[in-house]
Amino acid sequence: MRFSQFFLPTLREDPAEAEIVSHKMMFRTGMIRQVTSGIYAFLPLGWRVFKKVENIIREEMNRAGAQEVYLPAIQPAELWQETDRWQEYGKELLRMTDRHDRQYCFGPTHEEVITDLARREIRSYRQMPFNLYQIQIKFRDEIRPRFGVMRCREFIMKDAYSFDVDEAGCDVSYWKMYDAYRRIFTRCGLIFRPVEAESGLIGGSFSHEFMALASIGEETVASCTACDYAANVKKAEIFVSNDQPKRKEKNRRMQKVPTPDIKTIDALADFLDTPPQNLVKTLIFESDKGVVAGLVRGDHDVNEIKLMTVLETSRLELASDEVVEGITHSPKGFAGPVGLKVPMIADHALEPMVNFVTGANEKDAHLTNVNLNRDFHVDRFADIRMAVEGDGCPRCGELLRFDRGIEVGQVFKLGTKYSEAMKATYLDDKGNEKHIVMGCYGIGLARTIAAIIEQHHDENGAIFPMSVAPFHVSIVPVNDQNRELMQTAERISRGLQKEGVEVLFDDRSERPGVKFKDADLTGIPLRVTLGEKNFAKGLLEIRKRETGQTSRMEIDETVATVVAMVQETLRSYMPERNG
């Protein structure tokens, strides 16, 4: 491709609205442009990278035996009503009405459509297992789109759905996809970690997220410093020692203390001159099992998903002011366990506490020297809090460390959630009707590209791994007026392209500095520079974008050498080579 003919509007300045590196870089390199809030166009450079990632995904999905299909973007409301997600999905679901007043949504995911297909086509256990995937546009009406394509509204996902006769079969399908995802992200040159995860609105019984580690990641990964346990912090279990020693301190007399104008835990701790670890927070929730209280230590937070699991409820939300006032006879902010008449679940961290502080169920007042079993009883101790850095690993007890991560893929074991809701059944080998056991598996393509850039860039621009680079090599003749130089550059360009190397040939009448800046910015892994001095000696220069390392070589050897470098680098991203 000749630079002069390539539609590549690069910019020297960062866009004002871009907060993170990948967004800035994708904008400045002319990879993307925003059409409207959360909706982007990909320009040719960005789309070339996109297609590289897409092809890696397609190859690995096919290798894993999945079969590509196309499911429509526009989906009828009736299917979503069958699974109740027409309601549950809320405002993120972009809804519309056609000319005949029928309701549809722009699919944010395709479980309903594929389950409908499966129930119409599958009759017998003989037709399974199989796995269908697509690379298709989704829309989620994010309330606050940001970070460029990282959190946008219209985006392209690879989503796959597996169909098995039983749990054991589904496990096989699940781990096949897990392995395929490892290969995919390895080939994309990402540093990533598969972590245990919650399954959220998709549902199901078991899930892993694939996290690309990056400081701007919106997710937190808790991983063990000793064993290979890793989980999204929202999911991370907490190590509970079987004997947590009680603090060696006598139970003192409970006292009510006035705490006017104290709004936060930290302010309360300051006011009482006690660490937050000596405070207990009492949170009142409404659930479909009624009103309950969750008790956690002052420096901890309730993990609502864990509490939901403990309560075996699918609906849980912080109680309204009216409910809190009705139960505690005081305004919000002063709830405490003493005298509270609702079921109470306490986090394990409360077990060893003595002489602690709680709300007094009275405006502007707290209780000090509160003690378990003397002043109040909890219904149950459980793991109901968010993990924090320094917690113990639930598998081995060693220290957990926290990292930020970008979720680039997620695999879900759905079980029979959708097949039950939509009556997708088959006849087993004894003629019994059973529910199909499903899994689903997603990868966000543009987000993967953003994550690659977050991990691979410097102040001059992106540094693409060869496997996903828009071009393998840029060829930069420094003086387009030197006819012989240009002819040689052109000959090398053609020679490389003939061998399958993708070349951006900078044939523009620009100063060398401009050309070098654009070559750096666009992140092409290798640059072949034809300068006049070297050229007079029959030499040229090869520069690696990643290291800045340059080497001179004979012009006549260039094609063979560069082809070998490109092929060797491409091979280095293959999982076979990474062990």
Add this chain to the structure above:
Amino acid sequence: MRFSQFFLPTLREDPAEAEIVSHKMMFRTGMIRQVTSGIYAFLPLGWRVFKKVENIIREEMNRAGAQEVYLPAIQPAELWQETDRWQEYGKELLRMTDRHDRQYCFGPTHEEVITDLARREIRSYRQMPFNLYQIQIKFRDEIRPRFGVMRCREFIMKDAYSFDVDEAGCDVSYWKMYDAYRRIFTRCGLIFRPVEAESGLIGGSFSHEFMALASIGEETVASCTACDYAANVKKAEIFVSNDQPKRKEKNRRMQKVPTPDIKTIDALADFLDTPPQNLVKTLIFESDKGVVAGLVRGDHDVNEIKLMTVLETSRLELASDEVVEGITHSPKGFAGPVGLKVPMIADHALEPMVNFVTGANEKDAHLTNVNLNRDFHVDRFADIRMAVEGDGCPRCGELLRFDRGIEVGQVFKLGTKYSEAMKATYLDDKGNEKHIVMGCYGIGLARTIAAIIEQHHDENGAIFPMSVAPFHVSIVPVNDQNRELMQTAERISRGLQKEGVEVLFDDRSERPGVKFKDADLTGIPLRVTLGEKNFAKGLLEIRKRETGQTSRMEIDETVATVVAMVQETLRSYMPERNG
């Protein structure tokens, strides 16, 4: 691919709702399934064909120098309001409102989005020419979706947009695309014809449609039997001889005759015992130039687009009953030119007519023996009718023939329609601000597949051209209990795949008849059959799907022979080979 693992729900029966062969075949072969009215899923077999067509298009677009991009499906209303198409597009435009109450549409085409991009990025004549294309989902809310993917609502189009500094440049871009389209449809194995066309809602000054000839086509192609003129019948001009001889008949006295309960032209001709060619139809239209009458011969129809061109108006519709009654003082159906007080445009075919019949502007009455210039005057003669079979070619005067066609692609010279509406300008080499000159170019991918099947099938199923076949070869061992036979089949399958031949290996425990039927149905060009009798002699059978021709060969020669057959057949679809 092993048949036993391939998700291929074939059917023996045609679906009830399918009216045309391609719809029946795509359904029966498990290529597609309807999700809801006009919205389809592609299953693995169909998607394999789709990807073949997509790759041919991508290769040829790239060869023509176009650059691939991605423009979003969801487009903001504001852009469409700038070009007035938010109104003009009517109910075919699927509209929606997001959570912040902003309006969007699902793009049925992308002129607005790309012109917006161009006006933001293009400053100088130096940045042009370029051509951006995408392969993207569109939605048109057809009032009556039908014929499967031929006229559906959600569909994938390749759309390209060219940007040039002037008309001459745009012409170059246009004909480049025209040539690329010829190559694309040739490679798809289609019998097609590029024809002059109207530009409809897209607009612009000049257009060609690429018509795949097929009896079920919804379009009519008029083409000359002598020269290479061809046009959509809606566009076809009509040859008008410079001296049309008047009928040699004296002008007779005009008479009013009662014609009670006569509703149609044919009934009127019968009643008056005169051919329809002796009748004149008077149609009253409203336009933004006021009310006008169009006069055509009884056996002809007004072509409203031609009449609009003559009137230089962009709005024309049949007048309402009230307007007709106000002007003719009679109910609809009795309008005639005698005494009519609105501008009248008459088709050239009226020029030689004498003693003809018209409406009397009076209920249940017509006039006979009406004559031009004696009884009424027209404002202008012009070509305002639809061509009919037997008309003369506008270029050479020879006979026009009519064929049915499926529009698989269309190229438009847009000129400055969008760049003026959206102020997309650039500075020329003298520093003057000018409007960008645009072209746009579309191909319907699924419709192309349907057209291929319409042209290539027999009663047993599809017969895919090798270039777009879902697999090149099916391998059918007749007895899956014969271990040696199965191993040989498997060995051949692997040998072929290693050479890049795509194989569907029918490893199922089915009777040979079932396997042969599925091989025929799915339209795979070559079938390798391993029967037990041949196998005992070291032989197997190769069968061509298209001709049914079979030949026996040595098992050991199979891989080399089949690879050569596949490669040779693939080459035969390349335009280079077709001259």
